Amino acid sequence: MNTNENVAKLYSDYVLSTYGREGIAFYKGEGSYLIDMDGNRYLDMYPGWGTGCLGHSHPYLADQLCDQLHTLIHVPNNFYNPLQAELAKRLADYGFGGYTFFCNSGAEANEAAIKLARRFGNQTGGRFEIITFYKSFHGRTLAAITATGQPKYQQGFEPLPAGFKYAEFGNFESVMSLVTDKTCAIMLELIQGEGGLNIAQDNFYRQIESLCREKNILLIADEVQTGIGRTGNIYGFQTFGVSPDVVTLAKALGGGVPIGAMMAKPALKDMLPPGMHASTFGGNSFACRAALAVFDVIEKENLLNNVKELSEYAFARFNDIARETGLITAIRGKGLMFGVDITVASADVKAACREKFVLINNVGEKTIRFLPALNITGDDLKKGIDVFEQALLREGKK
Numbered sequence: 326m327n328t329n330e331n332v333a334k335l336y337s338d339y340v341l342s343t344y345g346r347e348g349i350a351f352y353k354g355e356g357s358y359l360i361d362m363d364g365n366r367y368l369d370m371y372p373g374w375g376t377g378c379l380g381h382s383h384p385y386l387a388d389q390l391c392d393q394l395h396t397l398i399h400v401p402n403n404f405y406n407p408l409q410a411e412l413a414k415r416l417a418d419y420g421f422g423g424y425t426f427f428c429n430s431g432a433e434a435n436e437a438a439i440k441l442a443r444r445f446g447n448q449t450g451g452r453f454e455i456i457t458f459y460k461s462f463h464g465r466t467l468a469a470i471t472a473t474g475q476p477k478y479q480q481g482f483e484p485l486p487a488g489f490k491y492a493e494f495g496n497f498e499s500v501m502s503l504v505t506d507k508t509c510a511i512m513l514e515l516i517q518g519e520g521g522l523n524i525a526q527d528n529f530y531r532q533i534e535s536l537c538r539e540k541n542i543l544l545i546a547d548e549v550q551t552g553i554g555r556t557g558n559i560y561g562f563q564t565f566g567v568s569p570d571v572v573t574l575a576k577a578l579g580g581g582v583p584i585g586a587m588m589a590k591p592a593l594k595d596m597l598p599p600g601m602h603a604s605t606f607g608g609n610s611f612a613c614r615a616a617l618a619v620f621d622v623i624e625k626e627n628l629l630n631n632v633k634e635l636s637e638y639a640f641a642r643f644n645d646i647a648r649e650t651g652l653i654t655a656i657r658g659k660g661l662m663f664g665v666d667i668t669v670a671s672a673d674v675k676a677a678c679r680e681k682f683v684l685i686n687n688v689g690e691k692t693i694r695f696l697p698a699l700n701i702t703g704d705d706l707k708k709g710i711d712v713f714e715q716a717l718l719r720e721g722k723k
């Protein structure tokens with residue numbers, strides 16, 4: 326079991342092939358670095374697709390979790406769990422000011438939000454339609470792929486649940502044209518992550534918010550990727566200056582430990598009374614301890630500041646590279662979440678970076694996404710972008 330190749334063999338013999346895998350087996354992480362079975366050390370520019378907000382194996386997170394393992398791992402939700410209570414308070418106090426339901430993943434958090442929206446619609450005039458957006462990504466359960474406005478995730482799983490309509494992200498008219506007296510919610514990512522790192526004009530978010538207020542439609546922000554410091558604030562809605570009725574979280578919330586959350590404003594407090602929704606693992610002691618530790622580190626290490634400073638640095642570097650190489654056509658981003666459109670195949674640039682032991686992520690054929698740890702050092706960020714630049718130049722010459 327001690328080489329990448331041996332692990333690959335076990336996968337081909339025993340693991341369902343639901344993923345395209347890159348032939349590397351990682352067994353250890355240290356900050357922004359991952360070490361594979363052959364002893365190679367990689368700089369990780371998107372730890373855990375954004376879950377690794379503190380990088381890998383942060384010592385404080387590890388210590389807190391070890392302590393929790395020796396104290397209590399799981400307590401079912403028919404009992405109180407002090408860590409869950411503390412975490413819910415913290416989520417509210419960071420500026421949402423609502424109530425939280427805990428689950429284990431982004432798709433589940435969105436599933437909870439969709440169920441809550443259906444309940445809300447049922448109680449307010451038999452409404453059930455939810456407007457989502459093309460190029461969105463909301464997860465892989467049946468309702469979440471239906472909410473996801475990308476046919477490639479839906480094909481082959483029909484029939485899909487009814488009641489979803491798709492608008493164009495950033496185009497308010499297209500949203501307006503889909504609103505009917507059956508619309509109960511609008512669900513969006515503030516920044517479309519998987520769909521290409523798309524950001525709308527500021528007024529788009531405000532127009533959506535006003536529309537929701539005017540028509541008593543729920544505004545659901547899927548912050549599974551934008552939440553927990555990624556954009557420079559704890560919540561992305563703070564960066565965009567909107568105030569959603571429902572927010573979903575997962576990815577970075579547990580720093581790599583599975584935990585998801587759906588937060589709802591006080592007016593929705595009784596929308597899911599006892600028995601209407603549940604999750605066996607949701608918000609267990611171990612997962613909540615992880616999330617509390619993540620917030621401790623974000624505060625103690627002043628990570629929101631790190632995000633803001635490094636964000637400016639990265640923007641400046643990408644702009645320089647664009648000017649010097651002519652191989653970048655657009656740069657989008659907030660905080661430490663960047664999409665860089667390039668003129669060469671993103672898969673080739675990604676592969677060229679991997680050869681130089683830097684892991685970067687491509688979304689779409691011509692877009693590279695950067696989601697480094699919130700605590701990445703300036704040196705490591707520089708190194709990651711330098712390697713990207715060299716890879717881009719090399720591929721651009723081919």
Ligand SMILES: *Cc1c(COP(=O)(O)O)cnc(C)c1O
Pocket residue numbers: 429430431432433435462463464465514518519547548549550551575576
């Ligand atoms: C990753 C992601 C999801 C799905 O999260 P899972 O934990 O994989 O279910 C949902 N929404 C957004 C915006 C995401 O980035």
